[in-house]
Amino acid sequence: MSTPCLEDRTPSALSNPFDLTVTVAHYPTGTSKWNPIEHRLFSEISKNWAAEPLHSYQKILNFLRTTTTQSGLAVTACLDRAHYPTGLAADHGLFRSLRLRPHKTLPAWNYTITPNL
16 A cells, blocks of 8 residues: 655655755664663663653653763653554655665665655
């Protein structure tokens, strides 16, 4: 199933109208433990709310927002109540129109999109 709305949610939605080159680089699923920022913050978050019942969104947000590390990293958190539809798929024409340049490291996860001008 394809939808015309999906194009507005892709990095090309920034690349084309603003003539920007957009690089997408992220850790694959299940590997965030190797992200040094996440690794340093998750342990501090766990210590901050240890032995506390997390019975409301507000309480969770307060614990997150008051978490810091000794080196000065701080957490910014907000509750996102937006609905995000699942099952969206790009039509083949849209996907072929993207000017993707895969990176050498993890090319399925890291790539650059150049504008279609």
